Amino acid sequence: MIERLLFLAVAIALPLGLAAAPVQADSRFDEKQKQEIRKIVRDYLIRNPEVIVEALQEMRRRDEAAKLAVTKKAVEESRDALLRNAADPVGGNRQGSTTVVEFFDYNCGWCKRAYPHMLAAVKADGNIRIVFKEYPILAPSSRLAARAALAAAKQGKYREMHDRLMRHRGALDEAKIMAIAARAGLDIAKLKADMGAREIAAAIEANLALAGRLGIRGTPAFVIGSKVIPGMMRAGDYTAEIARARKECAERKATVC
Numbered sequence: 001m002i003e004r005l006l007f008l009a010v011a012i013a014l015p016l017g018l019a020a021a022p023v024q025a026d027s028r029f030d031e032k033q034k035q036e037i038r039k040i041v042r043d044y045l046i047r048n049p050e051v052i053v054e055a056l057q058e059m060r061r062r063d064e065a066a067k068l069a070v071t072k073k074a075v076e077e078s079r080d081a082l083l084r085n086a087a088d089p090v091g092g093n094r095q096g097s098t099t100v101v102e103f104f105d106y107n108c109g110w111c112k113r114a115y116p117h118m119l120a121a122v123k124a125d126g127n128i129r130i131v132f133k134e135y136p137i138l139a140p141s142s143r144l145a146a147r148a149a150l151a152a153a154k155q156g157k158y159r160e161m162h163d164r165l166m167r168h169r170g171a172l173d174e175a176k177i178m179a180i181a182a183r184a185g186l187d188i189a190k191l192k193a194d195m196g197a198r199e200i201a202a203a204i205e206a207n208l209a210l211a212g213r214l215g216i217r218g219t220p221a222f223v224i225g226s227k228v229i230p231g232m233m234r235a236g237d238y239t240a241e242i243a244r245a246r247k248e249c250a251e252r253k254a255t256v257c
Helices: 002-016 031-047 050-077 079-083 109-125 140-155 158-167 174-183 188-195 198-214 235-252
Strands: 090-092 098-104 128-134 221-224 227-230
Touching: 031 050, 050 079, 050 198, 050 227, 079 098, 079 198, 098 109, 098 235, 109 128, 109 158, 109 235, 128 140, 128 198, 140 158, 140 174, 140 188, 140 198, 158 174, 174 188, 198 221, 221 235, 227 235
Parallel strands: 098 128
Antiparallel strands: 090 128, 098 221, 221 227
């Protein structure tokens, strides 16, 4: 009976502030019994403080598992928007069976550090498709650069513009963006006209909304398989995450992931 009371009391006390918590879970206990339970819990936890640590670790584990489940569901529900949005530029092997979706900002230093690692992983594998999601959140010039990159696609030069913007060091402004565009061989007058296109603004807004649904708040962020991966990754990280995604696809008997 004492053990049952102890575990019931622990279950009640831990979430509500340990021994200070009121014991109200079972109306069979009178006030004297509740006081005894509180004392048992208090004495037990003082003698075994590691129980608190274990309980907190379990709480964190469950919280993380719940968050991952929510994210996985959001990714599955957004799969078309992630993989098959015609407004998104695509790189790597366009027929690749595995896709890396990247949300990035041209003013993001970590995005620029991750970029060569992603290219190295894609080149080494040979069967990876990249979807570029313009996600300009860091500065007004980020949106200007995103519009310029998407407008460059109208001249068949998205990758040239993207590559130069990603390799640029330092903050961007309109003059620097236009200078980069000129070096990429773009018709600047046409570029400026195309940057105001309604579909370009719509594509950026769609990416912002999609990131919100996936819980993405910063850059870089990657979606590989069912997983959202925030932050900088190195070539080996891409390789490991792609292997995981392919295993997921095999288990689901999916041909594209």
